[in-house]
Amino acid sequence: MENKKNLPSVKRPLRHANPRRSGAKITIRNVALPENKGFDEKLAWICSSCGFFETIDKGKTAAIIFKEIYLAGMIGQVLTSTTIAERIGMSRGSVINHLNNLKKAGLIEKGGKYYFARHKTMEGIITEVEDDMLHIFLRMKRVAKEIDNETDDVIRMK
Numbered sequence: 001m002e003n004k005k006n007l008p009s010v011k012r013p014l015r016h017a018n019p020r021r022s023g024a025k026i027t028i029r030n031v032a033l034p035e036n037k038g039f040d041e042k043l044a045w046i047c048s049s050c051g052f053f054e055t056i057d058k059g060k061t062a063a064i065i066f067k068e069i070y071l072a073g074m075i076g077q078v079l080t081s082t083t084i085a086e087r088i089g090m091s092r093g094s095v096i097n098h099l100n101n102l103k104k105a106g107l108i109e110k111g112g113k114y115y116f117a118r119h120k121t122m123e124g125i126i127t128e129v130e131d132d133m134l135h136i137f138l139r140m141k142r143v144a145k146e147i148d149n150e151t152d153d154v155i156r157m158k
Helices: 039-049 061-074 081-088 092-104 122-157
Strands: 108-111 114-117
Touching: 039 061, 061 081, 061 092, 061 114, 081 092, 092 108
Parallel strands: none
Antiparallel strands: 108 114
């Protein structure tokens, strides 16, 4: 296992991918917050609310991976898929699958071979995902208004 002190540090602000252009799939589920509200449970709840933990992810691997990336980011580090796989004892292929899903959900980003949380704080991550959703809804509302305005013309053509 790699020594944490040997992991690369963020020396300059990383360029963040724009999820609005990356085909992010934002899923929000209304999930009950568990009564036992420890750190891991809250983090798992965030992941579950973002659409993770299907029946196939019984071990809540997505939350474990997200936790590794989030905590590394809090101390200014970024992680590779290999490092994450070694830390949690999973195959690199399985880790990459979860990383891709976390990336699509807008919770993490990738720069080169490194993965990192989208923001340094959890509140910042959630705020950025919320901003993405609001942007999508604003575009949908604009198009919906155009449809409403064009409806009479479409009806007359029939």
